[in-house]
Amino acid sequence: MRLLAPVSLAWLGLVVPLVLLYVLRRRREERSVGSTLLWEAALRDLRAERPWRRLIPYLSLLLQILVLLAAAFALARPAGLGAAPSGAQVAVVIDRSASMATRTRLERAQEVARGLLGALPPGGRGMLVGAGRDALVEGALSSDQVALVRAVNALRVEGGRADLDAAVALAAERLAGAPSGSRVLLLTDGAEAGSVTVEGLAVPVEVRRVGAPADNTGLVALDVRADPSPGHPDRASLFVRLRRAAETPREVFVLASVGDALVASRRVELPARGERSLTLEADLPPDASGRAPFVSVRLTAAGGATAEPFDAQPLDDLRVAPSPGLRRLPVFLVGRRMPSVERVLRSDADVELFETTLARLAEREDDSPLDGLVIYAGELPAEAPPGDSIVVAPEQPSAFELQVGAEARGPRIVSWNEDDPRMRFVSMADVHLGMARPLRAPGARTLVETDVGPVVVAYERPSGETTFIGFDPARSDWPTQPSFVVFFRDLLERARMRRARGGVPAGGLGVPLSVPAPEGQEVTVTTPAGESLSARSRGGVALVSIGSEPGVYRVEAGGRSLAALRNLDALGEVDLQSRISLTGDGEASAHRIERAEDHRESWPWLALLGLVFVVLEAGWATRRGAA
Template sequence: MGGVTLLHPAGLLALIAAAPVIAAYLLRSRRERVRVSSLKLWRDVAQESRARRPWQPPPRELSLLLELVAVVATALALARPARLSTGASPTRVALVVDTSASMAAHDGDTTRWRLALDAARSLLRSLPPGAEVMLVSADRSPSVRSPFTADRRALARSLDALRPTASEGDLASAVRFAADRLRPLPGPRRLLVVTDGSLARGGAPSDDTLPIELTRVGHGAANLALVRLDLRATLDPGGRPLARAHCLVASFDERPVEATLSVRDASTDALLGEARAAVLPGARVPMAVDLAMAPADAGRALRITLSPDDALSADNVAFARIPPPPSIPVVLVAREPDPWIARALGADPSARLTLAGNTIPDDLPEDALLVLEETCPAVLPPRETLVLAPPAGPCAGLTVLAEVDDPSITSFATTDPRWRFLTMDGVHLSSARPLALSARGTALVRAGSRVLAADAGLADRTVTVVGIDPLRSDWPLKASFVVFLRNVVELARAHRAAATAPRFRTGDAARVELPHGASPTAVLGPDGPVAFTALPGAAVLGDTSLAGFYRVLSPRGETLVPINLLSESESDLRERPLDLRPPSARDASPLPEPVELTRAFALLAALAWIADRLALTTPRKPTRPS
């Protein structure tokens, strides 16, 4: 299609010159009006005066029109109007801008991001008139920030709205994404990429059908980064609980650096502990900070910082929560507790056993493991639960069937964490109650076609139902019985610790499990509200491009989720080669040459000025009245 565009729109500022032209016309001096008794003598004088003039001035309106035409034509000539050849398809351009964390790195007196914006704007100015541009951002996943458009102002607004994220970049994926949208389009196509070359994922961008025109910004820089983080609850030599922050610090510097790791309360900024270490060039150094903790400190928000500050600030900070104490409360509910069960649980150093009698206590701790013996209430509390030898009837979505005699165990779930490091071979049962599975239940122990132990398959917690009565078997005499109970306790501890562990990284589609099957109502990120997908008992966060704490709100309270960068490859700011296939003549698409109309408008302006001057200055032959 054809069209007219302006190669230098700033030239239209010359239209301001029309204002003084119009003002001069409006402000010309006007003759004073005087009343006389008769006009006859005045008309004779006027006719005689006109007859003696050598020329007659043009009407004032014509002069104004010529001057305005000259001003408008001059402004258009300065704006360089151009016309595309009729029938040519517009050039389609995909502009991919790297928005990964490394783009925020300092580069002298500026940043890589400012250099990237300047480069992108320069590329837009260099495009042919009428070119349609699609803007794509490249961080953990590609995103279209502006669809194909020839509106340069809209593109400039979309470009100005871009910000570098705190996540890894996958430039190769973004280039493939843009190429897939360019490939089916007719006419000339160009794939432009602006990046700093610090690629964390996917390697160098490439495409077999379209050449990549790469603009690289920034220079190599030394950097020190937090690349790993873990918090564990343990005991000091005196048996007191403490939280230990384990960090791995990586150096991308050519000189040794004295690093300081500080742990602060995220709410009050109070310093809780710090460690120092000398980090040699290119080394990866583990650092640890021990924090004394009370039971009430579990879940407390922490901010961990690395100093000295350097080229990239995003990898000098991480966020975490204090894990729960190393031991977990275990509440045993039974009319007459089986001594084998009580002895095995009481001997576990990671379990704090409480015998609760025949009823579930109202003050059951939130993080407790509930063990039910020979009972299974219709409604189980929202806790990790182990049910042993339940009576016939419904239980946690399963159905406990009538007792059968002398069942023989034929298989068990060797890959399930509750049955690790043990065997059920040689266990003899005098009787057991088989289980009928629900749609979500999973068999753990079988006796032929009968299920003797199962996972209830609940979404918000683990409920293990075992139809075996320890007193009606020789299982308590086997080591596997104690190992099984300890595995159940350890699984409950792991699930409890996972709620506070810093397991999500920026850019992840983070699925956050909520307590007791609650439904999310809102998510607040470091920079405001965050889009999310609500699931039963969980929320999937839509945008986690910034590091920090994300608060998932639900009717049952608030769940605090730390999300961190922690990327060794993204933190490596040193100069790295990018092997790209250069554009060739075979790849290049012919671009439609614009036909400039500048000379035509310049000629029109000159003719208008000349016509106006000639009309005002050319003398005319005098005429005499007849």
């Protein structure tokens, strides 16, 4: 409980004159009478009749003091913690980590935030910061309480861990220079392993905990690998890892299913604060249309499927993964043959290779984009096709978005981008180029730089990405290097992963789906719970806001059926115990994380109490006799 307008307690000073009014004699109209004998006797009778009568003035004084107390405290606006005094600014930071999905933690935080931002003090302004993977200002500093409450209501849990420290720092930085009494209020369940700096910032920081610590068991990993055998061509191994974040062991059931069909199950005894790994065997045949299925692994308390929540944290009780069949990547070789590239592709068992030409592709009756990786050698279409592609040794002055420079003889490689995932484990140190064309385009990412310019670049579009190689590998010694194989394997893996996710970039729970789609096209998403969402594409991408529910999100975009898999990817979120630490100036802070209270101002109750006292006092005043 804090007072938002403590200066109003100055009204308590009225107690002094009030008491003085009682101490000083009341000014009465003087009236001459023949004799006061009878009056003196009458008053004696009155006092003798009611011996407590002399208390009445003091009772009246007591009631009036109580009225003053109630009124003064009401004006001081006593309210729950986190509230701000008049004219102050308050930034509410809400933890959006996965652990906040536990029971009603987020709802509780939203409730507290609504109470605070929906009842800003006079002249006050509020701000809402969402603390997810990134700290985002969800509601800008404003006095528009309706907009702030709307922003609070729109807040969703993300599947990852929250960078609370960055969020608090961002909020404090935005409030720098704010009037006295301004503060940052962090609402979190504290189920983060990190620390939050709460001292030495521009404004004071209050940390309030929502929810109580809870026991939890979660799925922390799921991998599906093909394991065919002569009798079971569709056999797959499901590698599952579970974690128990509680002080007691627990028996759980692990159920694997495809769609509604249960394909494997296992009973597992989990130790206290321990992990267990297990492997399930299951046949995962393609569905009737030949498409590979998605595998769901779920934790239940009983042997069968149940709709009841397994435990406090529902986000880690389900994981989904593509079946191995989905990993076979169609690769289309368009143009002239490149034996070195073909050799790499054929060495990958999960690649299905097609050789074709632009003319044959144009003759296709189905004009839908190719569902795989397209490698152009020599000839190119006018525009980049949707999906992923590789362009090798372009001969035209321009290739899609790029400008292709003049052919340079024997350029020397001067650097390569080791941080790019396409160049993972790729070293160009011993690669020599016989002939190459520099490639230039604004927005393109340079992967390999020569003394004549970039010769390997990547260009990402909402609908896909294209990797450009400005030279013919046959005119270099690169194919003889291991890095050549690794480079193409990286590109294949990247295309495979994108395809396995249905063309929708990966993301955590609660992160909007980014669906590539032509401008203005309507994209419809069906959530795992069957809810239908839609959004229209703008700038080549339709952003569809989704909840924090794990599972398979089915996407329909222009006749294409895509799928987006969402799993809890922050394993630390399985532990729902409060373990965050508060620091200040590099040392542990003396701050205590207290339980979040509602921002309920008590002044209406105090005002009501004061009114009751007034009524009582009026009752006494009208009923009492001589004072």
